[in-house]
Amino acid sequence: MKEQYFPQEIEKKWQQKWQDENTFYTPDDSDKPKYFALSMFPYPSGKLHMGHVRNYTITDVIARFKKMQGFNVLHPIGWDSFGLPAENAAMKHGANPAVWTDDNIAYMTKQLKMLGLSYDWNREVTTCKPEYYKWTQWLFLQFYKKGLAYKKEAAVNWCDECATVLANEQVIDGKCWRCDSVVKKKYLSQWFLKITDYAEQLLQDLDKLDGWGDNVKTMQANWIGKSKGAILKFKVCDAPCGEMEIPVYTTRPDTAYGITYLVVAPEYKDIEKLTTPENKEAVEAYRANARKMTEIERLSTDRIKTGVPLGTHCINPFTGEKFPLWTADYALAEYGTGAVMAVPTHDERDFAFAKKYNLPMKIVISNPENPSDCKDAAYVDEGVMVNSGEFNGMKNVDAKTAITQKAVDEGFGEFKTQYRLRDWLISRQRYWGAPIPVVYCDKCGIQPVPESELPVLLPEDVDFSVVGKSPITTSKTFTETTCPVCGGPAHRETDTMDTFICSSWYYMRYSDAKNSEKCFDKDLVNKWLPVDQYVGGIEHAILHLLYSRFFTKAMKDMGLLDFDEPFKNLLTQGMVLKDGAKMSKSKGNTVDPDEIFENYGADTARLFILSDSPPARDFDWSDAGVEGCYKFLNRVWRLVSTNQDKIIFDYKLPENRTKADDDLVRIVHMAIKGITNDISNEFQFNTVISKYRELTNAIYDWADKAEWTEDAKNVFSFAILSLMKLMSPVAVHLTEEVWSSLGAKDSIHNQEWCKWDENLAKTSSITLVVQVNGKVKDKIDVDEGLSQDEMKEVALASDKVKALIEGKEIVKVIVVPKKLVNLVVK
């Protein structure tokens, strides 16, 4: 072993060796219990960034720790390799997206290996390869068969920049999640997956996810947005085209006696039938204007509300009162029934609208102690029913049920549970994705591609320079085909699938990555899944994580697997910051992992990225911090290299230890206990690393004073070799090099995790804290075995305490065994 630490040299050597010896191969058959550790797989953008380094290091340390604890650990990696950047690069540089993607994967693979990650590369999964997307397409067909995939014409989110539609989940603040440009509405016929069928299950099963943070669970619950209310139906009394009925959804049926008008969304399907000839022109103009607006404008809550009357009227079935119909863009076509009953006195939005257009108001709920006149604001709190016929005097919360029941009994209403979650729009008008396996025949209509004809391969004869349509439509070989039913001419669907489909099941594929007969073997997927620990960024809280839960539930119902939640435990790691801001190219505050590997080595990078903050919190990168970690590894190296002659690999702890030896043995046991607990308890790697330092410091101190008897050498060896094993999940190369230099035959990464002896993992004496009236006044070293009475005596014998309690009365004495005595005096 060299005197000096040369990380680059030893890291390269061991990476090669691990690869040659297949050190991290995971067998499917093993007596050991399974453990599936998973990082969210990367998009092959070109280069790793520090967020990747953090994510993969965290998971890698978990995987290695679990392996040493005796688990058969599955720790795979793959590539989320369909998506727009490849296509954009193709357009810009004339490169083929497949080639661009392959190059990026090759480079990033090299980087992952340089980080020393313990992946089983035999299970690598790449979503853009036909052998993978064949099964993505196959799964689509299963969804289709089950009625969970359907096509419909709808107002959808459109991004001009990306020239494609987007799912609701991909619109952030009215902007595209990828390019940040403003999203528009377009009417298009598109493919959807019926995630709404699973809304209730997706919501309820959140309770099962004990291993998920509350933040993610509440975000998903809010997104699903369950509410309970009623559908009430209103007869239109003067529609130009005969009798009509308008159903509305409301969570406030208790306010039904206070309705003074009714609003339908500008996109409401029957709006034309509800408009009188006199109002037609104004209504048309209003609707045209609404269509032009962007989502941001449309949904802005501080915009002044606008609307126009339709000229027709409804009857309130509770009161017989007649009230007008309006259209206004504060009613949303996609939620509820697209129509709203308006009660200005008890809803802020209706109040603002009624004020503006001078519509009447009627108070139906009142707080008897402090009645509101509803002149300046709506009264939205609880109260007692007034002006509500037979319901007068009832509490409004009780009236919700009572009034709905009346509507049910009399045939104009029903109880209704409503969700905000919408179906998942999965069509994309882009090339670089899995083609939707469907053909359109003039005679037979929509026909799924037979499973035997999968995969539907992406064509290569395409022109990426086209504007305004998907490059795939320029292929001469792709579009024209024959109908699988009648054999007549037909054309293929040219839309591809949202990449989030590919990532909704990739983690299952790891269980059987090379299967060419099936998407995976059922026994294997049931053996390895659910994922025991999933690690990734919070940005997927309601995208990937919700979609994957939906896929799992749907696939369970299809009989493909037997579990109903994919990820048992979820760790959402914080962002990597530099100078307090998120690292980004535009801000110019990025740190290139390659440079860190080159200057300090991967072990330093791994150690540092775990050292300063707990994994869930944001991490501020600092050059001084890296330097500090590098120095620490040097210090560890020196500790071993300068004392090599005193280390016995097959040490035996002496039976009769001297006091000094004893202390080091205790310190090691305490470190083992502390580190094991810190990892087990939510992966607190930052404190794990502080304990590495404490132990290293303690060994240095001890070695300084040691007389090198045989016993001392054995104790020292125990300490050094334990330190190496404890550090091996983090400093993977350094510990391996030391381990082998000291005479080991097998890899340190195949060793068992250190065990501690509870009797040795504590100090022989304790510090007795003496408080007077709750304030610490003295600390006394005492023997651990002291009884409570003895502790009290020791406390009272303290000179400091004597002085403080002199002339005072001891009211009470509290003794906490092995810890403290509190004297309450007056």
Next chain:
RNA sequence: GCUCCAGUGGCGGAAUCGGUAGACGCGUUGGACUUAAAAUCCAAUUGGGCGUAUAACCCAGUGCCAGUUCAAGUCUGGCCUGGAGCACCA
């Protein structure tokens, strides 16, 4: 507006159960070694009483205000600040 999370030295952060606040590190200051530097090592480092050495002592202190308790960074209630998510969802 609603929901969730967080707030501790100059900085990152530590503190199973309510029981020694500030572990470990970064930075800073002083010192040793060196012709010099780097590296390394030693010491100090919450604020104040207190710009002197030594040894000690006292007071205050975990965003703010209350409360529970012998004892609160930790529990309860009410705020303030920051971050994240949702948001005209009837």
